[in-house]
Amino acid sequence: MEILEKIAHCVEFGKINKKSPYPPNMRNEDGADEYVKEALDSGIEPNDVLKEGLMIGMNKIGVKFRANTVFVPQVLMSAKSMSVGMAHLRPHFISGAVQRKGKFIIGTIKGDLHDIGKNLVAMMLEGNGYEVIDLGVDVGADKFLEAQKQHPGSLIGMSALLTTTMTNMAEVIVELKKVDPTQKVFVGGAPLSQEFCDKINADYYAPDPQGVIEYANSLLQLAS
Amino acid sequence: MIEVAEILDVKNITEEIKLKVSDLDISVADLKEYLSPTGEEIPQYFIDISNEEISKLNNFYVSAGYTILPATTEVDLLKISEEYFNVGKEIIDQLRKAEYVAVYAVTVGNELENELLKYDFQTQMSEAYIVDIIGNVIVEKTALYIQNKVAVSEKKKSLKTTNSLSPGNCGWDIIEQFKLFNLLPDNFLGITLNNSGMMYPSKSLSGMIGIGKKARFLHSDCKTCSSKNCVYRKK
Numbered sequence: 435m436e437i438l439e440k441i442a443h444c445v446e447f448g449k450i451n452k453k454s455p456y457p458p459n460m461r462n463e464d465g466a467d468e469y470v471k472e473a474l475d476s477g478i479e480p481n482d483v484l485k486e487g488l489m490i491g492m493n494k495i496g497v498k499f500r501a502n503t504v505f506v507p508q509v510l511m512s513a514k515s516m517s518v519g520m521a522h523l524r525p526h527f528i529s530g531a532v533q534r535k536g537k538f539i540i541g542t543i544k545g546d547l548h549d550i551g552k553n554l555v556a557m558m559l560e561g562n563g564y565e566v567i568d569l570g571v572d573v574g575a576d577k578f579l580e581a582q583k584q585h586p587g588s589l590i591g592m593s594a595l596l597t598t599t600m601t602n603m604a605e606v607i608v609e610l611k612k613v614d615p616t617q618k619v620f621v622g623g624a625p626l627s628q629e630f631c632d633k634i635n636a637d638y639y640a641p642d643p644q645g646v647i648e649y650a651n652s653l654l655q656l657a658s
Numbered sequence: 659m660i661e662v663a664e665i666l667d668v669k670n671i672t673e674e675i676k677l678k679v680s681d682l683d684i685s686v687a688d689l690k691e692y693l694s695p696t697g698e699e700i701p702q703y704f705i706d707i708s709n710e711e712i713s714k715l716n717n718f719y720v721s722a723g724y725t726i727l728p729a730t731t732e733v734d735l736l737k738i739s740e741e742y743f744n745v746g747k748e749i750i751d752q753l754r755k756a757e758y759v760a761v762y763a764v765t766v767g768n769e770l771e772n773e774l775l776k777y778d779f780q781t782q783m784s785e786a787y788i789v790d791i792i793g794n795v796i797v798e799k800t801a802l803y804i805q806n807k808v809a810v811s812e813k814k815k816s817l818k819t820t821n822s823l824s825p826g827n828c829g830w831d832i833i834e835q836f837k838l839f840n841l842l843p844d845n846f847l848g849i850t851l852n853n854s855g856m857m858y859p860s861k862s863l864s865g866m867i868g869i870g871k872k873a874r875f876l877h878s879d880c881k882t883c884s885s886k887n888c889v890y891r892k893k
């Protein structure tokens with residue numbers, strides 16, 4: 435296996451570093467930590483380490499999570515491996531040699547305090563190269579507008595778990611699009627549907643984090 | 659046997675309880691629904707973090723309390739202390755035979771809520787996730803504790819209890835949370851409500867338990883629920 439493939443493999447299976455006993459079948463093997471360092475030391479471009487290694491692994495775990503073949507703990511192990519690898523890339527982010535894909539503003543809609551789903555989406559976005567601005571829970575139009583102003587050009591996502599407050603999304607979308615008619619807004623959460631998304635004039639409904647990533651990536655491709 | 663009418667004057671009582679988290683006897687098994695919904699093996703790493711965090715959280719306290727009030731049903735509405743509740747068909751059917759309701763709330767309180775937020779989700783995801791779900795289990799088990807306590811004490815008076823019924827469930831609009839809290843003493847357990855009726859601290863739960871000679875405990879069952887389009891309906 436080539437080193438970038440090894441990095442992707444470690445992220446996909448949540449192998450953080452040599453010390454980590456998880457997953458059991460990779461015990462005593464090097465993990466994302468060691469391989470990323472080795473790859474950078476051997477002169478591989480930091481951008482390739484990110485895009486051809488770390489992000490490939492994160493994408494694979496996202497696909498498995500969507501298919502229900504892995505659950506949150508496995509995803510968290512992958513995200514941890516990803517972030518350990520990313521730590522080696524930090525100086526290259528600062529120097530500008532590696533760039534994030536873009537910014538993604540996310541929050542649980544006003545009236546709702548359920549946040550596990552929103553946190554998972556945020557984590558997967560981070561792992562896929564986005565800078566995430568997490569506004570927390572119970573977020574109304576004012577906070578979304580403020581963030582939109584502070585981070586122009588960002589994608590925006592809203593999560594809702596309550597049937598009674600998911601309707602608050604409609605008002606926020608109207609306000610965001612008033613400021614910027616091209617603003618892309620993603621919506622998700624257990625009670626939502628494509629039909630509801632269409633009704634409130636959101637741009638994209640994703641039933642799972644992977645859907646958010648795929649659509650966000652497709653927008654980037656269109657833009658480039 | 660004591661008649662319901664005879665004990666009417668001893669109702670309208672409020673009890674507030676502080677429980678140590680360790681009394682809830684939380685173990686990794688309680689987290690299974692969140693960690694491994696289909697029963698696959700949980701990575702040892704998660705079991706270790708869970709055990710470590712449970713033992714730290716065991717030293718904290720949670721607050722719970724309830725008020726028992728006379729209740730009647732009028733057509734499809736529940737009437738308690740001049741307040742009418744539109745609890746939806748399933749819930750009203752369960753409460754038709756109740757003569758009283760125990761209106762309750764439970765919360766982790768501000769101190770424990772802050773402790774549950776000590777990890778940053780972006781940098782310490784596993785720890786943050788585990789602590790978050792332990793918080794859910796803490797409030798769920800505290801609500802269960804209240805349910806059992808009410809059931810045991812009412813049984814001594816030959817009264818039966820229903821299961822716990824909460825605003826937001828089975829067609830009962832969360833906005834009625836305001837009316838529910840009107841039945842409880844001011845600033846009950848320090849819980850505050852936002853505009854949509856959600857409680858702060860966020861790890862809180864509220865509900866009612868029906869009490870009566872003929873009250874029946876029915877396990878919540880999606881099959882008997884008429885909300886056919888409910889997104890949470892178990893197929």
Ligand code: B1M
Nearest residue numbers: 548549550551591593596597622623624826856857863864
């Ligand atoms: C931007 O793009 C996107 C794209 C995809 C997106 C996305 C955004 N956001 C999410 N996704 C998607 O990706 C994620 C990963 O796959 C998924 O996210 P989910 O969030 O769907 O999934 C998570 C990974 C796991 N799922 C969850 O975390 C939610 C689980 C359930 C059981 C749940 C929990 C855990 C809790 N709760 Co609450 N709770 C329920 C939930 C029932 C259920 N089975 O869903 C629900 C949502 N709760 C409900 C209620 C009513 C309440 N809860 C309450 C309390 C709680 C807990 C504190 C115990 C806990 C809070 C957890 C937290 N920190 O968020 C109460 C309110 C609390 C308060 N502070 O006021 C209370 C109001 C009950 C009461 N009266 O006390 C119900 C809402 C019903 C309705 N009418 O809408 C409920 C459906 C339970 C039920 N009836 O069975 C996808 O939806």
